[in-house]
Amino acid sequence: MTHSPPDHRPAVTVLSGFSPTATSAVAHRLLSEDPNLLLVVHTLDDLADGRVRRLVRTAAGVVEDVTVELVHGCVSCTLREDVLPTLVRLARTHPQSDQLLALPRAVEPEAVASACAHTLLDGRPVTDAVRFDSYVTVVDVDTVLDGLDTTDDLRDRGLHAAPDDHRAVADVVARQIEYADTLVSWARPESDPLERVRVATLLRRLAPWAVQLDADAPDVPAALRRTGRHDPQKPGTLGRGQEGYPIGEHDPTPDWGVTAMLFEARRPFHPQRLHDALEELAGRTLRARGQLWIASQPDTALGFEAAGGGIGLGSLGYWLAALPPREWDDASPSRRLTADATWDPYYGDRRTQLAFVGLDSAPDALTTILAECLLTDDELADGWDAWSALPDPFAGCFALPEPTTGTAP
Template sequence: MMSTSPLAPADTSTPAAGNRPSLTVLSGFWPSATYAVARTLLAADPSLLLLRHDLKAVRDGVVRRTVRDGTGVLEDERITLAHGCVSCTLREDVLPTLVRLVHTHPGRDLVLMLPEVVEPEAVAAACVHCLVDGAPITDLLRVDSYVTVADAEHLLDGLASTDDLKTLDIHAADNDDRGLADVIVRQLEYADTVVLWGRSREGAYDTDRLSILLARMVPWATQVRVDGDLVDAHTLDHQLRGTGRHHPETPGVLTRGLQGHLLGIHEPLPDCGVVSVVYRVRRPFHPKRLHDALEDLGAEAIRSRGHLWLASQPETVVAWDFAGGGLGLGSLGRWLTALPDGLWNHQPVHRQLAATLDWDPYYGDRHQHLVFIGLDLDPADLHRTLNRCLLTDAELADGEEAWRGYPDPFAGCFPLPDLDPTSQNPTDTEGDLA
């Protein structure tokens, strides 16, 4: 079903590649801070078009769309959808509205402000896979940057929250079981630019601590700090727009390490209490010992992520995804060493290169790569806990067939599909983390 928006005018010629208007995507869990950034950008450039969707009634199949520029509200419309969900909103109204605005307001850049429960990666996927009038919207506009706004007054409480969206009655669909901290983390980690807005209630030291925490959580993103009481609109506009920071080929956070991208930085000495620990070793984890240590490993971390391998499941890359007190584990497919040579070419080039550069004659590309970020973490104690989960020298000597027989609390949790040489990506099996 297409949007209920008015039809585009007859002249719908595609802008030349160099003349495409830019799109800045703003996300953030605290709408007051995110909208403050949006209003500041409008003040700096009144010709900007700001598109927002209110999802308060989305579960009833209704959303409210507003479009405004620096002069005021241009559109304010209640939209009825065929199905009440975020993906339907993106497909049926957000993308078609962006296309329509490009046609009806040629030459004007756009800002898309996402509702607080929408993750920017979902928008990026829709831009690539959902066609409007038979073409992706990137044929008409250039996605310049994904900006996530973090409210300094509430950020730490949000990251530490164990609430889920249903408990807060802000879930986007009946089957939306996401945690509050999970949403905040995913908004931050997909961003190429992070805005720390305002000041902590606890003062300047705590604001500095939040800035360092963000730098450790998303070291690949440019960070911009803004005092909410005094904002230079033109400076902020220059920092956030026209940057070209978005690179759509960058892999998702759970597969970054596999493809040789930065997963985290090792800063074991506290900076305003913030510690970041990178753990990389070759030998596998004993499944029972790792399972028994899970509670200890999550006790002090605010965020941890990465991938690992279990001795009992030596073909499988296991994803590790911890936030808000909850740990998700899932399959990221097969290690390349477990693939027939003929299937290597079905893998991303960067993954092939990363594996080749780090290849071990015994382990192949298998390894542990985990990052832990938190306040007052003890890096030595964390390493000791993880090292106790590894196979001992004697267990290593027993060999892979013996490892497969270990008692495994994770048995059956990470199924792998049959190898299919005709598949374009036969080992990309990442699904819901359990």
């Protein structure tokens, strides 16, 4: 039996959350438990002017407090130009110290993972110097429902990270929860105990893959650090279905008012009927995510998400069935395996997988709305050529690279 060599890289715990009070409380508890732990915080108040403040501290005091000038004032530039270089530099100057990266409230953890995967420092991957151990999201029990249900944009609260940042608060809160491998529920002493149970149920439905902890549990520090829960191969939330990962759970029976359902179909959506139903779908769900396809654009896999009364659709690229086999090698092994395992003789790997989480909602009614948006048997019988002539409000919305010779039936 062979053993892996010991990993001496400092471990990085990425801490996110939309409540600064809750996130700060957990960060300081972790600091108090380990005098060697380095807390790294970036303040983005002056990001639009190309400046960020970087604070590095231990439980004993401040190690660094500097203002950094950036070439461009954006979150991705901050990650590439200062956040990741800081982690690598600290790993070299403090090799015995693990790191706690506390993200600003409007930064999504998936953005950090993406930057890490695509950034080289001095020609070497960031992960040569540090190991991203886990992604932890702290949830404020008293405010998370408001965050998931609000129609506010970040701009409405003065939290937008750039002039063109039009993200919704609900989207950010949901994505922070969904990407986490560990969720920590934080509550004030006066918080309603029943609300804590309700929120815990909601979090299980939103992120059934995440470990849940209470911030006031005695074993929280040990349960958060050096867990190895982060899987660097894990795809982004919207692409999980294509890679064979679960996108949610099906449990339509209300539990503390929270319902969860999965909707799956092989046949495509009628573009006009789907478009006409989007507003009602958004109004009937607290959060939705997944992938789908529409008959008029059969080459394109579409990512779907809903939160805060809004819906977003975007291209996830080509379905493998729309590409010549020689181009399949560009897809990940897990996606190719998933396509092989679920391949349909007529549709190929094209399929709809949507997950919905609601409060006091009616999953049966939601299923009916979605089913009525699919092509009917008669429309299906008309064939692929006829589908391209269907009225399509989404025409021109989902750009793809130059088309190759496809294999659509």
